[in-house]
Amino acid sequence: MFFALTDDQREFGTAVTTYLAERFDLEAVRGVVEDAAASGADGAVGDGNPEALWKAAAEQGWLAVTVPEEHDGLGLGLVEAQVIARSLGAGVAPGPWRGTVLAADAVRLAGSPEQQAAWLPRLASGEAVGAVSLSGAPVEYAAIADVLVVRDGDGLALAERGGFTTEAVGSYDGTTRLARVTVETSEAFPGEAIADLTARATVLVASDLAGVAREAITRTVAYDREREQFGVPVGSFQAIKHALADLHVGVTMAEHAVLYAAHAVDTGADGADLAVAVAKAKASDAALAATAAMIQYHGGIGYTWEHEAHLFYKRAKRLAGQYGDADAQRERIATLTIG
Amino acid sequence: MDLTYTEAEEQFRRELRAWLGANIPDEWTRPGFWESLGDDESFRVRRDWERDKALAGFAGIEWPAEFGGRGGTPGMKAIYDEETVRAHAPRTVNPLGLAFLAPTVMAIGTDAQKKEIVGPLLRNEVIWCQGFSEPGAGSDLAALSTKGVRDGDDFVVNGQKVWTTNAVHGDKIFTLVRTEPGSQRHRGISMLLIDMHQDGVDARPLKQMSGASEFGEVFFDDARVAATDVLGEIGDGWRTAMLLLSFERGASGIGQYTEFRRQYDEIVDVARRLGRHTDPVIRGRLARVLTELECLRLHAMHVLTQVEQGRDLGFEASMTKLQWSETFQDLWEVYDDILGEDATLDSLGELDLRPLHAQAMWSRSVTIWGGSSQVQRTITAERVLGLPR
Numbered sequence: 001m002f003f004a005l006t007d008d009q010r011e012f013g014t015a016v017t018t019y020l021a022e023r024f025d026l027e028a029v030r031g032v033v034e035d036a037a038a039s040g041a042d043g044a045v046g047d048g049n050p051e052a053l054w055k056a057a058a059e060q061g062w063l064a065v066t067v068p069e070e071h072d073g074l075g076l077g078l079v080e081a082q083v084i085a086r087s088l089g090a091g092v093a094p095g096p097w098r099g100t101v102l103a104a105d106a107v108r109l110a111g112s113p114e115q116q117a118a119w120l121p122r123l124a125s126g127e128a129v130g131a132v133s134l135s136g137a138p139v140e141y142a143a144i145a146d147v148l149v150v151r152d153g154d155g156l157a158l159a160e161r162g163g164f165t166t167e168a169v170g171s172y173d174g175t176t177r178l179a180r181v182t183v184e185t186s187e188a189f190p191g192e193a194i195a196d197l198t199a200r201a202t203v204l205v206a207s208d209l210a211g212v213a214r215e216a217i218t219r220t221v222a223y224d225r226e227r228e229q230f231g232v233p234v235g236s237f238q239a240i241k242h243a244l245a246d247l248h249v250g251v252t253m254a255e256h257a258v259l260y261a262a263h264a265v266d267t268g269a270d271g272a273d274l275a276v277a278v279a280k281a282k283a284s285d286a287a288l289a290a291t292a293a294m295i296q297y298h299g300g301i302g303y304t305w306e307h308e309a310h311l312f313y314k315r316a317k318r319l320a321g322q323y324g325d326a327d328a329q330r331e332r333i334a335t336l337t338i339g
Numbered sequence: 340m341d342l343t344y345t346e347a348e349e350q351f352r353r354e355l356r357a358w359l360g361a362n363i364p365d366e367w368t369r370p371g372f373w374e375s376l377g378d379d380e381s382f383r384v385r386r387d388w389e390r391d392k393a394l395a396g397f398a399g400i401e402w403p404a405e406f407g408g409r410g411g412t413p414g415m416k417a418i419y420d421e422e423t424v425r426a427h428a429p430r431t432v433n434p435l436g437l438a439f440l441a442p443t444v445m446a447i448g449t450d451a452q453k454k455e456i457v458g459p460l461l462r463n464e465v466i467w468c469q470g471f472s473e474p475g476a477g478s479d480l481a482a483l484s485t486k487g488v489r490d491g492d493d494f495v496v497n498g499q500k501v502w503t504t505n506a507v508h509g510d511k512i513f514t515l516v517r518t519e520p521g522s523q524r525h526r527g528i529s530m531l532l533i534d535m536h537q538d539g540v541d542a543r544p545l546k547q548m549s550g551a552s553e554f555g556e557v558f559f560d561d562a563r564v565a566a567t568d569v570l571g572e573i574g575d576g577w578r579t580a581m582l583l584l585s586f587e588r589g590a591s592g593i594g595q596y597t598e599f600r601r602q603y604d605e606i607v608d609v610a611r612r613l614g615r616h617t618d619p620v621i622r623g624r625l626a627r628v629l630t631e632l633e634c635l636r637l638h639a640m641h642v643l644t645q646v647e648q649g650r651d652l653g654f655e656a657s658m659t660k661l662q663w664s665e666t667f668q669d670l671w672e673v674y675d676d677i678l679g680e681d682a683t684l685d686s687l688g689e690l691d692l693r694p695l696h697a698q699a700m701w702s703r704s705v706t707i708w709g710g711s712s713q714v715q716r717t718i719t720a721e722r723v724l725g726l727p728r
Contacts, residue, residue, distance in 0.1 A: 001414055001647060002341040003640035079340060221724050236727040241720035242713065248724055249658050253634035260637050263340045278633045281626070330626035331619070337629055338607050338616050 003260070009083055015060055016087035024053050024093060026308050032094045033174030033311060047144045048177035049095045049129070057097055058126025067104050071120035077266040078200055082207035082258055089211025089319075092311045094175045096129045096141035098204050103130025105200055106149040110156050110191030119147055119158075131181075134198055137322070138169040138178035149197075150183055156193055157186040173318040175311065199265050199276045202323040206276075206283035207258045209319050213251045213283070213290040216312045217244065220294045227299075240297055247290050254279070254286040274336045281329035287316035342640065348414045352422060358395055359426035362388070368427040370694040378544075378552055382508050385429040390463045392428075399441070399461050406445055406457045413589065413646045417639070420594035424601075435504060436460045436467030438590070440513050440570075443583040447571055456532075468535070468542075470500040470514030470557060471580070477502075478714050480515070481524045481577070485559060487516040487531060492566055494518060494531060496539070496559040502708065506542040506555025509535050513583075514559075515576050528576035530583075532568040539563060549700035587709075588656040589646050591639040595663040599670060600632055602698060606674045612690065615677045624673045631666040638662055654722040657715040664705040665712060671699040 005013075028050065035046040057063050065081045067073020074080075081101055088097060104123040107115055122128035131145035142148060143166045148159045163185035169178045221244060224235030234240060261279035264272035291313040295302040302309040320326065344352070366372055373381050392398055401416040402408020409415070431437060437460065444456045459465045476483040485498025496516055503512070512533050519527030535542060539562030544552035571579030607625065610616040642659060645652050674695065675682045686692055706712040720726045 001344060001417075001640060001643050003637065003644045004340075004648075217724075221726060225725065225727060233727045235720075238717065241724075241726050242716040244724055244726065245716035245719035246661075248719060249661050252658060253631070253638065253662065256637035256641055257630075257634055260640075263342070274633070278630050281630050282634060327623060330623045330630070333626035333629055334622035337603075338610070338622060338625060 003256075005079075005083065005259070009080055012062075012065075012080055013083040013087045016062065016084055017090065019056055019060065020087070020091035020093055023056065024050070024091065026092070026311065028053075029092050029094065029175060029311060030308075036170075036174035036177070047141075048175075049141065049144060053093065053095055054126055057095065062097060063100050063104075063126050064124035066101060066108070067120050067124040068108060071108075071116060071124065073104075073120065073124045078203055078262040079259070079266055081200075082203055082262040085204045085207035086211035086214075086255075086258070089208035089315070090215040092175050092212065092215075092315050094177075096131065096144065098201075098208070099132050099140050099145065100126075100128075100130035102132040102197065102201050102204070103145075103147055103149045106132065106156055106189065106193055106197050107147075107158070109196055110189035110193035111158070112190050115158060115187075115189065123147070132197070132201065133181055134194070134201060134323075138171075139166075139181050140176050140178060142166045142179040142181045143168060143177060148181060148183070150181070150186060151194065152186065152188055154194070156189045156197065157183075158189060159183045159186040171318060173314040175315050176318070196265070198323065199261075199272065202276050202280050203258060203261050203265060205319050205322045206254075206261065206279045209283040209287035209316060210251065210254045210258050212312050212316050212319070213247075213254060213287040216287075216290040216294040216309075216316075217247050217251060219308070220244065220290075220297045224297055234297070234299075243293060244297070247286070247293055250282075250286045251290060254283040257282045274333065277324075277329040277332040277336070280324060281326045281333065284320040284326040284329070288320050291316040344414050344418065345412075348412060348418060351411065351415045352418045355397055355419060355422050356426070358392075358397060359422060359428060362391065362395075363426055363428060367429065371691060373429065374551070374694065374697060379508075382432055382505075386432045386463050386466070386508075388429060389432060393462050399437075402441070402445070402457075402461075406441075406453065407461050413643055417591055417593050417643050420591070421597050424594050424597040432505065432508070433460060433463055433466055435469040435513075436465075439469065439583045439586055440467050442586045443570065443579065446582065447579070452532075452570065465510045466505060466508055468503050468505055468509035468512040468557070470503060470512045470533070472502045473499060474501055478711055480580075483515055483517065483528070485514070485516050486520070487518040487529065487564075488520070489518070489566065490563075493563045494529075494566055496531065496533065496562040496564060498559050500557040500559075501545070502554050503542070503557050504554055506557050507544050507552070509542060509557075511535055512540075512557060513570060515580055518576075519574055525577040527574055528580075529573045530570045530576040530579040531564045532570060533559075533562060533564045537562060547700075548703070549697050551697070587660075588652045589642070590656070590659065591642040591646075592635055592659050592663045593639040593643070595667070596632060596636045596639055599635070599663070599667055603629060603632060603670060605695070606670065606677065609674065609690070609695070610677045612687070613677065615679075621673070621677055624676070628666065628670045628673055631662070631669065635662050635666055654718055657710070657718045657723070660710060661712060661715045661719070667705055668702045671702040674699055 061074050062084050064073040065076050069075040107119045123130050128146040129144050130147050131139050131142045132149045133139045134151050146161045148164050150157050164181050164183045166179035166181050171178050227234050257279040261275040264275040294309045301307050399408030400411045400419045404410040441457050444452050473483050487494035487496045514531050514533050516531050518529040539560050541558040542555050544555045615621050
């Protein structure tokens with residue numbers, strides 16, 4: 001029995017966390033967020049993909065993680081990818097990492113050899129940006145995508161830049177950029193991969209949420225150890241202790257659930273459907289609760305623009321609804337276990 | 340990631356499954372069977388069966404062979420916890436002796452204690468009770484006031500213990516006693532091993548809200564115990580107690596998961612009979628519990644992994660307890676809500692609800708005993724998260 005990450009797998013997360021702490025901290029994130037917030041005034045919005053961060057993602061293999069080795073990738077699985085996703089979530093990092101990894105997954109799983117040869121090395125190296133549209137919802141980073149994977153009836157299709165148009169959609173979560181897409185020209189994938197791709201997308205979003213939730217608790221605990229009221233640290237009050245303890249348990253369970261779901265998808269295990277739904281339900285609830293608590297247990301400062309709590313809260317709000325919110329996942333769980 | 344057991348562990352599973360299959364009569368698996376026997380008869384049947392199980396080699400799974408154990412792996416213990424529940428094996432009659440006393444004796448007992456306590460415990464020749472809680476010392480265990488006064492080679496013990504599992508069936512009781520007059524809090528306490536079959540010890544059943552009597556009270560009125568019948572050092576009983584309770588840390592929760600998952604299916608069956616399984620609110624609530632149950636299963640795999648890797652779980656046992664006990668309670672609250680206005684009835688048509696009600700009642704106790712949820716949250720906040728005391 002070994003239900004844990006290996007040292008090598010853990011190292012991926014450490015690398016991302018270390019990079020973000022040293023080179024792309026919350027001040028840098030804020031720069032991207034402020035850029036989005038300013039868009040109402042002059043209409044100018046940056047593309048939300050800071051060049052240095054994207055270069056690091058390419059150089060450190062974060063983009064190549066699930067691309068097969070024969071296409072210049074690392075040939076690893078969803079377990080490794082969710083490690084990266086969790087660290088990016090903890091850093092509320094912007095950028096089209098998830099869309100690019102998922103686009104590569106779609107090409108890898110359902111694309112023709114020609115499509116794979118054309119796109120996988122470029123996606124793995126960061127030369128091409130990928131985006132994925134599996135529902136009618138606005139698509140992350142569609143505006144800068146070189147390749148867009150879209151649902152096409154019961155299958156998937158690939159549209160290249162120029163083959164689709166985008167219309168920016170504002171969002172109060174400034175750590176991403178969203179757009180509605182209209183596809184004009186696309187080529188169908190020969191293979192089937194919608195269910196698999198949806199499962200992978202759901203797990204990566206759940207993992208991001210688990211990272212957001214964990215960081216929200218860690219920062220809140222650190223603050224409440226120091227912040228004094230009534231002459232004592234507010235973290236010594238039982239009302240706060242018990243709430244944070246429950247959140248810690250909930251987030252730990254979400255971490256377990258996401259890790260297991262990734263493994264189940266990687267191995268095609270029986271019950272992988274259930275595992276993915278459990279992971280997304282639990283991670284969504286945990287992130288919403290933890291980020292709301294982050295605001296509450298910072299007191300007034302937690303409600304300000306200058307404080308970082310809203311970055312976590314808003315990202316949780318956006319991702320909790322992606323690929324089915326907790327209630328939708330629970331209906332899925334009910335269908336699988338009750339009928 | 341490797342979620343499989345070793346071939347030796349799977350072989351152990353097959354052997355255990357075969358033995359359980361041949362030694363558990365069908366009627367034992369019928370809902371309400373054990374309740375129908377009455378407490379004394381139920382205890383006797385379970386005690387005999389468990390002795391036979393030990394003689395067949397299916398006890399002390401992870402204990403060293405020198406103590407009569409099987410010398411098995413943590414994985415075998417997890418398999419044991421899972422398979423015994425799956426086979427509807429009766430609950431152990433010696434839970435505190437097996438889980439807590441025996442490993443403590445193996446760790447710090449004298450050679451004589453190791454010889455005299457562990458083997459007989461394994462074969463159920465001696466039923467051990469735990470004498471910790473008192474009327475004035477529940478969550479605040481260090482407030483205990485049961486006194487032991489030295490008299491020649493003995494201690495003379497006076498006081499009262501409560502919430503004592505199997506009190507009326509117990510043979511001996513490992514008891515926290517204040518043996519230094521005037522000592523405060525954690526100091527001056529000894530863990531005495533007291534024979535319950537003497538005039539100075541009176542065990543009385545406590546009738547619980549469910550109607551059953553798993554717990555009792557134990558009164559000490561000039562009870563005598565030899566000063567050598569102390570586990571650990573005299574006056575160092577608090578440390579002995581903390582070591583003893585630490586053996587809960589390796590418990591993974593897989594047994595609870597297996598049991599509760601089956602109960603989930605039973606409750607879904609009730610919902611189906613009543614046509615409540617299509618109600619979106621009920622579906623959502625059942626799915627919420629199922630989500631927590633799955634998390635409990637994964638947490639059990641996590642704990643087992645940590646144990647196998649030789650890592651100290653620290654205070655993670657509090658999280659394990661919170662996850663299983665709160666989920667169990669939530670599960671039975673959904674059951675009540677499925678029944679709606681019929682929640683308190685003894686039966687619905689052909690369906691006898693009383694065995695289910697017994698579980699629902701029991702679920703109110705699990706967030707209290709063994710460290711209440713509030714105590715577990717405080718431990719988690721202070722010892723894991725590092726919030727100030």
